Amino acid sequence: MSFSALIVSHGQPSDPEVGEAEIAALAADVARHLPEARIDGVTLAAEGRIEALSADRPGALVYPMFMADGWFTQSQLPKRLADGVGPQLVSFGMDCTLPMLAANWCRTVCTENSLDPYKTDLVVAGHGSGKSRRVSDATRRFAEQVADVVKPNSVRCGFVEEDPSLEDALSGLGTNAICLPFFAARRGHVLEDLPAAVAASGFEGIVLDPIGLHPDVPKLIADALRWRATTPDVSKCVF
Template identity: 50%
Template sequence: MSAQPSPLPRVVIVSHGQPSDPQIGETEISALARAVAQALPGRDIRGATLAAPGALEDALDGSRDALVYPFFMADGWFTKSVLPKRLTGMQARQLPPFGLDPDLPEFTQQWLQRVLDEAGWQAGETGLFLAAHGSGKSDKPAEVTRAFAQHLAALMPLRDIRCGFVEQPPFLADMARNMGDKAICLPFFALKRGHVLEDLPQALDAVNFAGLRLEPFGCQPELPAFIARRLALG
């Protein structure tokens, strides 16, 4: 039996999740949804992953005209194919993914400026390494990363910005090499899973990366308020 319709407008924040252990991803995205809900009263905000069987459908059950917010960095296969198919027949509208938010470069610039201030560094003497997923099948994820880097460079006069990828050249280790002590590694990932825990630190260690290593976007304390502002615009 379907759930009773919620009296509040429904929003479901959707991430990929962890297929090998779906509950880990469910716990993570649900925590983010609760934090966003605190910043956006008057909405019924829930989290779900694609990896957990039935989680998305359960999160949408009983909703009317729900918004679905893909917490993905690129508009690729999961947001173009997998998610729309899962939403077929449901009363839900899919929003653009997090990584394509036009305000994300400014959010990142403010975040990086705080990091620079704490380190006592100047932007012009600091290099930034954007570590991203990439894809062996499509150029789209890499294009999103490079476009983000260009927008960020227009906002912040960093010494240089390099992009390296897990699944395509230029690879992580190749681009993280010889960046010097005044360098920052920013994982262009939504959450601290998989590649961020394994491939990225291995690549940085392999080339003796001596700079600062930041957490991915989903770990930033200011992120729930940022997402709440986007969702308020619908």
């Protein structure tokens, strides 16, 4: 079954071409798992591009490369899509298969570093928001689901824009600790706020790449798109 899909991220308003290059590369990686489909990547930050691209992709599925469903995915994104485009899938950070991917990653990291997962402290670093609890709720739910599999000594969440802060969440831990950034890309907060919090807290554990950069993510997205393309009546699906 052939189909089209748009992978949409927020992008980088200060330098839209950076975000456009990142999402195009991700789309190309996803497309390798979907030879039957036409996959494009686009950002909201690049003025006029999502409008133009979606107008040329009637019926395309829309995959939000966001960590939670909120204002961008529920309000801005639908308004900027051309008529006839959709449906829109759940955001990347809320994909039901993501926690298992992260749990397996944490287990692998423990094995590679001779850590006992049951004695390891897990810190999930997220964005948070001063306006809505949607983002932090999604982060906490993700952290709980990962912890249910890994069974770490403890699990904490820390945020850029709400309490507990990243610094507080990273404080007081030894070398048997893993920080997993609940972000889609390596820029902004991951390059600035997270390293600053690690330094200020004296965190001595392992800081992983953002979950969105895990090498298995393109296949995860491809599986979600293929499933949605072949299951038009989701009301009959059991979740």
